[in-house]
Amino acid sequence: MRDVMRKQGFFTIExxxxxxxxxxxxxxxxxxxxxxxxxxxxxxxxxGIGFDILFGFTGLLSFGQSAFxxxxxxxxxxxxxxxxFPNVTVALFIGMIAAALVGYLVxxxxxxxxxxxxxxxxxxxxxxxxxxxFNPLSAYTGGENGLPxxxxxxxxxxxxxxHFDSDRxxxxxxxxxxxxxxxxxxxxxxxxxxxxxxxxxxxxLRASAVGHNIHGYKLTAFVIAAAYAGFAGGLLGVMQAFMxxxxxxxxxSGQLVMQTAIGGAGTLFGPLVGAAVWLYLSDFLQNALHLGxxxxxxxxxxxxxxxxxxxxxLVGGIKDVYALVAARIGxxxxxxxxxxxxxxxxxEEEKVTRLAVAKEPAPAPMPALRRRDDDYSGPxxxxxxxxxxxxxxxxxxxxxxxxxxxxxxxxxxxxxAGKTTFFKMLTCEMAPTSGRIVFRGRDITGMTVTDVCQLxxxxxxxxxxxxxxxxxxxxxTIAALAELRGxxxxxxxxxxxxMPGLAEQVARTLALVDLTGRADRPVASLAYGEKRxxxxxxxxxxxxxxxxLDEPLAGMSPAERIEMVKLxxxxxxxxxxxxxxxxMDSLFELVERVTVLQEGRVLVEGTPAEIKGNKAVQEAYLxxxxxx
Amino acid sequence: MIxxxxxxxxxxxxxxxxxxLALISSGLTIIYGxxxxxxxxxxxxxxxxxxxxxxxxxxxxSFIAAVFAGSLxxxxxxxxMERVVIRYFYGRPHEDQLLVTFGLGIVFxxxxxxxxxxxxxxxxxxxxxxxxxxxxxxxxxxxxxxxLGIVAAALLALYVVLYRTRIGMIVRAGIEDSVxxxxxxxxxxxxxxxxxxxxxxxxxxxxxxxxxxxxxxxDVGEGILVQTFVVVVIGGVGSFPGxxxxxxxxxxxxxxxxxxxxxxxxxxxxxxxxxVLVVRPYGLLGTAGRE
Numbered sequence: 001m002r003d004v005m006r007k008q009g010f011f012t013i014e015x016x017x018x019x020x021x022x023x024x025x026x027x028x029x030x031x032x033x034x035x036x037x038x039x040x041x042x043x044x045x046x047x048g049i050g051f052d053i054l055f056g057f058t059g060l061l062s063f064g065q066s067a068f069x070x071x072x073x074x075x076x077x078x079x080x081x082x083x084x085f086p087n088v089t090v091a092l093f094i095g096m097i098a099a100a101l102v103g104y105l106v107x108x109x110x111x112x113x114x115x116x117x118x119x120x121x122x123x124x125x126x127x128x129x130x131x132x133x134f135n136p137l138s139a140y141t142g143g144e145n146g147l148p149x150x151x152x153x154x155x156x157x158x159x160x161x162x163h164f165d166s167d168r169x170x171x172x173x174x175x176x177x178x179x180x181x182x183x184x185x186x187x188x189x190x191x192x193x194x195x196x197x198x199x200x201x202x203x204x205l206r207a208s209a210v211g212h213n214i215h216g217y218k219l220t221a222f223v224i225a226a227a228y229a230g231f232a233g234g235l236l237g238v239m240q241a242f243m244x245x246x247x248x249x250x251x252x253s254g255q256l257v258m259q260t261a262i263g264g265a266g267t268l269f270g271p272l273v274g275a276a277v278w279l280y281l282s283d284f285l286q287n288a289l290h291l292g293x294x295x296x297x298x299x300x301x302x303x304x305x306x307x308x309x310x311x312x313x314l315v316g317g318i319k320d321v322y323a324l325v326a327a328r329i330g331x332x333x334x335x336x337x338x339x340x341x342x343x344x345x346x347x348e349e350e351k352v353t354r355l356a357v358a359k360e361p362a363p364a365p366m367p368a369l370r371r372r373d374d375d376y377s378g379p380x381x382x383x384x385x386x387x388x389x390x391x392x393x394x395x396x397x398x399x400x401x402x403x404x405x406x407x408x409x410x411x412x413x414x415x416x417a418g419k420t421t422f423f424k425m426l427t428c429e430m431a432p433t434s435g436r437i438v439f440r441g442r443d444i445t446g447m448t449v450t451d452v453c454q455l456x457x458x459x460x461x462x463x464x465x466x467x468x469x470x471x472x473x474x475x476x477t478i479a480a481l482a483e484l485r486g487x488x489x490x491x492x493x494x495x496x497x498x499m500p501g502l503a504e505q506v507a508r509t510l511a512l513v514d515l516t517g518r519a520d521r522p523v524a525s526l527a528y529g530e531k532r533x534x535x536x537x538x539x540x541x542x543x544x545x546x547x548x549l550d551e552p553l554a555g556m557s558p559a560e561r562i563e564m565v566k567l568x569x570x571x572x573x574x575x576x577x578x579x580x581x582x583x584m585d586s587l588f589e590l591v592e593r594v595t596v597l598q599e600g601r602v603l604v605e606g607t608p609a610e611i612k613g614n615k616a617v618q619e620a621y622l623x624x625x626x627x628x
Numbered sequence: 629m630i631x632x633x634x635x636x637x638x639x640x641x642x643x644x645x646x647x648x649l650a651l652i653s654s655g656l657t658i659i660y661g662x663x664x665x666x667x668x669x670x671x672x673x674x675x676x677x678x679x680x681x682x683x684x685x686x687x688x689x690s691f692i693a694a695v696f697a698g699s700l701x702x703x704x705x706x707x708x709m710e711r712v713v714i715r716y717f718y719g720r721p722h723e724d725q726l727l728v729t730f731g732l733g734i735v736f737x738x739x740x741x742x743x744x745x746x747x748x749x750x751x752x753x754x755x756x757x758x759x760x761x762x763x764x765x766x767x768x769x770x771x772x773x774x775x776l777g778i779v780a781a782a783l784l785a786l787y788v789v790l791y792r793t794r795i796g797m798i799v800r801a802g803i804e805d806s807v808x809x810x811x812x813x814x815x816x817x818x819x820x821x822x823x824x825x826x827x828x829x830x831x832x833x834x835x836x837x838x839x840x841x842x843x844x845x846x847d848v849g850e851g852i853l854v855q856t857f858v859v860v861v862i863g864g865v866g867s868f869p870g871x872x873x874x875x876x877x878x879x880x881x882x883x884x885x886x887x888x889x890x891x892x893x894x895x896x897x898x899x900x901x902x903x904v905l906v907v908r909p910y911g912l913l914g915t916a917g918r919e
Contacts, residue, residue: 061723063730112905115722116666117865120857121901127854128898135891250850254730261727293746297738304731308713311724 048271050228056266059201064122070248072230077243099230211482264313386435413597646879655830661866669733671849677832702832864914
């Protein structure tokens with residue numbers, strides 16, 4: 001039922017967008033928007049939708065979108081003017097494809113790095129486009145003159161011919177494409193791909209560790225943004241009947257970034273709102289207040305103040321206020337993070353205080369996924385001669401290690417014994433200096449963490465690696481998606497609700513780690529023990545056949561520890577687990593065999609009872625007993 | 629048909645431009661390395677240095693006073709900017725830092741445009757350095773020769789400060805691990821403010837000493853900023869030697885390509901950057917993990 005309600009909720013956004021677009025040309029002029037300004041806002045808004053998917057949803061701040069805007073615009077304009085191409089709409093699409101192709105190539109280079117490097121590289125690349133357009137390609141682009149004479153669209157519907165040659169009719173043409181662009185973007189954002197993009201923004205490391213090929217998805221977002229930019233660039237030429245060369249300028253990219261930040265990134269509508277504010281103010285300051293060139297100074301100041309004090313932009317601010325007001329009224333509102341359209345299983349009563357004694361783990365353990373090589377009967381994982389050197393420091397030295405299927409193995413050792421390094425090599429987060437790792441009879445040495453997770457080997461981290469801006473449910477969903485869809489798939493138009501098996505797997509994982517009652521909470525609001533359980537839940541959601549747990553009990557209160565041990569026991573059934581922890585009592589209770597590491601080597605291996613009585617182990621931990 | 633005299637002269641131009649880019653980029657890179665903030669207003673700092681120097685020159689007629697005033701003014705701007713705005717962005721995502729410095733850059737540029745207009749201003753070189761110098765095999769503008777020396781001296785000074793003084797040691801330690809420096813009982817915020825000031829000053833100094841070669845305009849910093857980015861990507865972020873090496877490479881690429889066709893200067897720069905990214909993603913002298 002909730003499913004249906006949400007569905008209605010979704011079409012509401014599309015419906016409201018359509019209504020808004022229909023009303024805008026009648027309402028906006030009343031408050032002083034010129035018709036051409038309204039048309040411009042739509043173009044910037046469409047340009048911005050793609051950019052928002054890249055920046056707001058994926059977290060990649062590009063200062064080089066002008067390259068694709070210009071490319072799309074120039075290709076379309078060249079076709080329409082120099083080549084006398086007859087169909088404006090088709091030319092726009094060709095421009096869009098050209099921009100997307102260029103985006104793909106640029107993305108291959110720019111996405112080699114992230115963060116500020118990415119920003120710097122995009123700036124540099126866009127600058128190259130500007131110079132290329134001006135000089136080597138000026139025969140095609142008109143150089144500093146641009147390409148004049150871009151025709152207006154004419155569409156023959158068979159029974160009537162539509163001419164889009166006035167401001168008003170052009171508005172209809174632009175609004176139509178904006179609407180299509182928005183509908184597509186909303187679908188993308190609500191698809192599995194959209195969720196994974198948010199995951200990449202929040203924690204790229206974990207997104208790849210749960211089994212998503214994040215490079216592929218980043219490139220996807222980059223190409224989407226380039227395609228939107230290209231189409232919008234084409235529309236600019238059509239609207240002005242002239243393709244200006246300054247579409248390629250750094251200012252274009254900068255203005256897009258500023259408008260998006262003003263309107264609110266991560267909202268899809270932010271760029272539109274930002275463009276409206278920007279263009280309105282610039283008209284107002286120049287025409288009404290006669291400020292001349294100073295308008296840009298004023299807008300720059302407005303922008304800086306907004307970034308300082310309203311970090312989620314106008315749309316984000318409105319959402320926050322709405323949430324606040326709605327909460328006052330006593331309504332139950334969605335948390336700040338955009339909830340995913342998943343059917344919820346009925347939430348349990350939330351328990352403010354958790355009493356470990358009263359709790360019994362009810363849910364049935366989720367079985368490891370059956371995989372093709374399930375009949376393989378040797379050790380599930382086997383490492384031979386595993387060595388890791390960091391310069392002169394030898395963290396792991398010649399470790400031979402083997403775990404039988406279904407076994408629960410503990411790894412202990414004093415701090416600095418190389419336990420975490422060892423785990424990092426097993427999960428292929430770190431390549432060994434030498435040695436071999438065989439997982440279920442398959443050599444995985446040199447594979448990526450993503451590949452290995454897809455094969456059924458994953459890890460929960462020593463320090464929580466969660467998607468902190470998303471809800472608990474989203475977190476688990478992201479991990480489950482990797483298992484259901486593989487590491488890369490472009491199902492951009494598929495709703496999350498139509499993923500077979502997803503809801504069940506998410507619900508089961510949530511129940512297993514006892515977070516069902518917290519499912520729609522943002523992760524940031526969880527207690528530490530809960531975050532810790534979610535950390536394990538993320539590893540579990542991909543239904544691994546071998547689960548590595550790096551200090552799952554670290555930093556927990558005694559009551560939380562009891563809970564966690566219970567949880568680990570229940571998930572251990574039908575699954576192989578290797579656990580690192582310093583809490584010997586809990587660990588010895590959990591595992592069947594223990595490997596002791598000391599100074600990067602295997603000191604001894606045996607049952608918990610054997611280890612407890614072992615002299616060498618006691619010495620390793622207490623050191624210098626003999627001397628005393 | 630390469631004209632060798634022309635070629636050598638272009639190589640010299642490349643050296644001068646390269647040294648200049650090296651200086652500006654080291655400013656950017658030590659700020660990023662220490663504070664973790666990429667200052668998109670760095671190009672505006674270059675521009676401000678030029679204007680402050682030009683203003684001083686018009687009133688005093690002294691080039692030396694102009695250089696001092698330009699550098700000091702920009703240093704003050706940097707310190708104030710760190711204290712008033714940037715400090716509140718350390719805890720915020722990189723994207724917010726980029727946005728706010730980008731916005732501040734625009735505010736600086738437009739403020740200058742508001743007061744001094746869009747037309748270019750020029751500062752003549754000091755009297756003893758006017759004219760051309762015969763180098764035996766070619767003639768070369770005297771001031772450009774001097775500029776090479778001036779910028780090299782500035783780079784050396786920066787090197788001495790970074791590698792031979794106590795404060796420089798703290799700054800370099802801060803590049804490696806600013807949290808650790810803080811817990812050692814050093815007021816890391818004071819260091820941050822100083823680093824921001826020094827980094828900005830490097831750009832400001834470059835802005836005024838370059839004014840006799842390229843006249844100044846409000847948006848003169850924009851192109852410089854882009855070139856600086858390429859330098860930093862080539863050299864490796866947070867690395868002073870990387871900035872110097874990257875600067876010289878970029879300067880030569882721009883100058884030599886311009887000899888054949890200026891339109892391709894950026895294309896070649898970009899090709900070089902791409903090559904570096906493919907072969908050594910962290911830059912020629914960069915270290916993994918600094919981003």
